[in-house]
Amino acid sequence: HVASGPLVVTSKEFVHWIRDGDRACLAVEMEAAGVLIAAHLASEPPRAMVIRGVSDFGDERKSQLDALRGGAFRQLAMANATSFLWAMIEAGSFLAPRHASP
Numbered sequence: 001h002v003a004s005g006p007l008v009v010t011s012k013e014f015v016h017w018i019r020d021g022d023r024a025c026l027a028v029e030m031e032a033a034g035v036l037i038a039a040h041l042a043s044e045p046p047r048a049m050v051i052r053g054v055s056d057f058g059d060e061r062k063s064q065l066d067a068l069r070g071g072a073f074r075q076l077a078m079a080n081a082t083s084f085l086w087a088m089i090e091a092g093s094f095l096a097p098r099h100a101s102p
Contacts, residue, residue: 001025002052004033015059027054053081 001024009015009028018025032050039048055077056062065073088094 003028004030004036006030006033006037012059051081051085053077 001022003018003022003025005028007014008030009018015028018028029052032052036048036050039046055074056065
């Protein structure tokens with residue numbers, strides 16, 4: 001599970017609060033929440049999808065991990081997310097008609 005919301009998580013107490021609510025939560029992010037909130041609030045909401053490429057721990061280990069091999073984990077995460085997107089496109093996953101609102 002990944003928690004997504006409009007906050008940057010910088011406190012260990014907040015992470016513990018989230019994990020107390022959902023022990024399966026392994027990550028917290030805010031970028032997807034911003035994109036999906038903006039899409040939802042649009043006068044004509046577009047179709048939206050999030051593909052995540054997780055590349056770091058987001059804690060005190062972040063800078064250490066980013067320093068390994070010139071950011072190789074970040075590059076690998078992006079390559080994997082991009083490969084997944086292309087596979088979905090090639091499989092025709094985006095060809096289905098948009099469902100009308102009830």
